[in-house]
Amino acid sequence: MPDPRIDIHLQPDHAATALAADARTGLTSSPKTLPPKWFYDARGSELFEEITTLDEYYPTRCERAILRARAADIATTTGANTLVELGSGSSEKTRLLLDALREAGTLEQIVTLDVSETALRAAAADLAAEYPAARVEGAVGDFTEHLPLLPGDPTRLVAFLGGTIGNFLPAERDLFLRTVRDMLKPGEWLLLGTDLVKDRATLEAAYDDARGVTAEFNRNVLHVLNRELGATFDTDAFAHGSHWDEEHEWVEMRLRALSAQTVRVPALDLTVEFAEGEQMRTEISAKFRRDGVERELGAAGFALSQWWTDPEGRYALSLAHAE
Template sequence: AGFRRQRHPGFELWVDSPEESTAAFAQSVVRGLGDHPRWLHCRYLYDARGSELFERITEQPEYYLTRTETALLARHAREIRAGVGAPTLVELGSGLTSVKTRHLLDAWADEPARYVPVDVSLEALAASCAALAREYPGLSIRGLAASYERALPLLRELSPLLLVFLGSTIGNFNPEELGDFLERVSAALAVGDHFLLGMDLVKDVRTLEAAYNDRAGVTAEFTRNLFARMNRELGTRLDLDAIEHVAHYNDRLDRIEIFARFMREAVIELRDLGRRFRIAPGEMIMTEISRKFRADEMAATVARYGLETVRTFTDPTKAFALLLLRKRGRSALAEGRQRSAWTHLATARARTLELIEPLDDADLVRQVSPLLSPVVWDLGHVANFEEQWSIRALDPAVPADFVRDRIYDPITNPRPTRKHLPLGNRAACLAYLHEVRQRARQRLAQLDLDASDPLLADGYIYKLIAQHEAQHSETILQAVQLMEGLVYEPARRREPPAAVVPVDPESAVIP
């Protein structure tokens, strides 16, 4: 829905509604400039001029990424073809389809194949489809002028396929966007489809910073073009000569950060939206990030989205890597592991709730001994531990809950001090336990417990969480035993298990 189909000699284009994209550009600019610190979304770097400039960046001597990835594809394209087998190639962010893609298409040339490039830059897409139609007359070409999000749901009907995402474009996503992207990719692929992912690897700062500060100034021109585009499409009146390109490596976050620095005060006015932003002299607006990766970490990350690594190709200097991934099916074994993980969690929780059921609110908040916590602390800590391990450890994009992390940190808060913490009452603690459990369950449903990730393999993390809760059930039980004046009536009484051998109640034999 929302796509216009255009027929051209030798290829077809599906174009997402363009009016929407100018409005979306303006809204995105307002969102980014209204934020602190300010940013602009990198996808808008790529209009027709931006795509041309990017192509020139890839030719700069400092920009080792394209050269290295091209060499990897020249070397391994046939091997990839042999391993994949599917007749359809879908390329995300194809741009002005380069030599790299041609290596893949050459490997596919021996039988009728289909190529589906996807890019937001309509001009670049149309130009490369036209060029490829001339060069590969037997190739069926359908370009999708759309964002990844809009294009990915269309992939299902193209399976079996190889999805390709080159140029380390994946480095433009922050961790939250990366998780969202991988979720969409995983949902778009059918079991057995492949995904070829190109990524730039962590390396020395000089090489990295040189690549984004080429001597010819093309990358600087590329950054400035974003503001030229705003002048062209959104009617702003920015003096481009007063905008400087700044790119440096942030080694804490393993990423190149690119900014536009305003040398003089500037006003960015979006008349149609009635918004005006005053940019201070020296202020920097972030226009792009380019994250750098470690191949094994990426393999562990994608495994959480049901993508297994079939092959990793790297160059001799380990500058760049291509991961060949495959969407895996849920084996009966994986289904069983998921059920078993849930049973571990549910059993431990049933025990905790049963234990506290006979206690009234006053029992739950009092501290019976400096050696034990108020029961509400144990409950909140159980929820917090579960949240940290079953949600945040698996998805770094989920924000931390600093307040609760501090309250339920056993090291920061030794037992005698816990009664002074703002712990909340029974209802608040139960609500916290319940809310975390629901989120953990949603996550678990999406996971692949066959994955090589040690946290997930064989449901490790869920067993850990269940054992942790069982341990706290024991300390709650100790507190219950020390509650003076309490007549503890268990919520349910169970008969002890029947003896396996007949027992004489009068005597015991000690061998």
Template sequence: MSKRHRLPAAAPALAANAPPAEAAIGTLAGDVLRGLNATPRQLSSKYFYDARGSRLFERIMRLPAYYPTRVEARLLRRHARALLGALVPTAAPVELLELGSGDGRKTLALCRDWLKAGTSLSYRPMDISAQALERLGQRVARQLPALSVQPLCGDYFQTWPLPQARRHQVALFLGSNLGNFTDAEAHRFLRRVRAHLRAGDSLLLGLDLRKDPRTVLAAYDDPEGVTAAFNLNLLRRLNRELGMDFDLDGFRHYASYCPLQGVARSFLVSQRAQTVNSRVLGQSFPFGPGEVIYTEQSQKYERAGVDAMAVACGFAVHAWFEDPELPYALVACRAQA
């Protein structure tokens, strides 16, 4: 990573494979303790993204069945100029703040187009995965060296960069990440984003929409087993970082989709009666055969619900770009006074 792309020291940057910082252990330990003592047991999907998890997610994005990445990339390419018009009302310089950017692959196509249109653009990708940001920095250096990039490694629920003066802020939340939140969490997240923007600033959401349940389910249950490896990697991470002794062969990935609620869910299912111990947490967790750990939800949206949620959180939907082949939308929102 070039000097220009170095991660800021203020954020809790975790280098790939480095021992986690004290603060990060505290958060992970507290969340895991709460989650494994809850009914049903659950683990936050934000812990998927250690070095190995980030690499596995990059493989998921290339899977034929995982349509969200492909469709969203197509929409960003097709509507890049119209998005500029919808998100940036004046010729002001733009600060593009991407929340949970991952490797930023899709966003670079948008940046390239906006630079071509003469936009003065500053890109601030933010992610808890230092490894994903490292890759993003390398990608920018290779593909778009003219772009000014300031990556920030941190949790968007805990830290936020100060907006640059005199730049119109555009926050991006792509990959249908919003769908990983429950309804209440999604509202809390959007209100937090609104509180950090100025009236008139913009937010672009990439949201997966309801569609044939078989298409949705296939995206979370690929025959190649990459999603299963991604899900199980969470246990590997807890073994390493919390001194746990999960037997990775003792749990299996299971995905479901409920078309009534529009929610895809991922679980890890205990294959037998077993007890898992943690040195760091000082607790043992007995599992029965078939007992699940709920690891991720992916909400599929409908337009009316999105409009209502935006308004409830201080935004108005300004433009809606939907894929004609597979229901998926880019939703341009404006922060209201």
């Protein structure tokens, strides 16, 4: 079994440079914002894994259930030789797809993309051991920048799961989907996970659980700024909250200053003032309707082939082919 090939598309200082740029932009904006990707240091990733097991957080369970029920259909419909997973992480859910493609006799190649070299190498090694008949190739990169550089032989199935597309603003979603379409040949496939619009109580609870795990996850971004940029955030001086924005149909996660505060960020030579009660947005998580997903896919050059939801209609997987 050959070792997985790993391509590195990020400079060694990529994370530090990107964090500094995002922090400067977000902390000097009005209202203040931070991108959600900075939640996911080692501690943040542990907390998110815990979140996925909480009663209130249904998306992971729903997506896994749909994949269990439909993986064989996906394999049969696509006849894919290559599975490309974007933001691979541990690749746990995609094993359902890989097993189905192997069972169908078409699986030849597995391509994984992740921003973390450590996580990617571990996932690629595990996949190579579990699927010895397939070539495993990894790419350390950002799925907003490096999609055109990914390896992969037709027919490809690109999997973008977990509802991650909901973290993009509409213009960012459009650019992302067009970029995925541009990397594919006509007739190749995209499998997209999207959380669906539902009642406010269910949505807000999913991002503000009773045990406070999501609150700790949200405040973890302040720990990241303190550690990496020397910032002086008092993490206990910020309260977590989630808010359903009905107009935009997305959930916002926010951190609210419990008192007026002055925060120094030495690495940026920056002083940031927070008024009492001031809120900083740390994540949007857009929710979708079928007609909206179909419209956005169509605008990017995809045709929706299959739409599957869990029995309660809370979450959807879309299978679309490149036109």
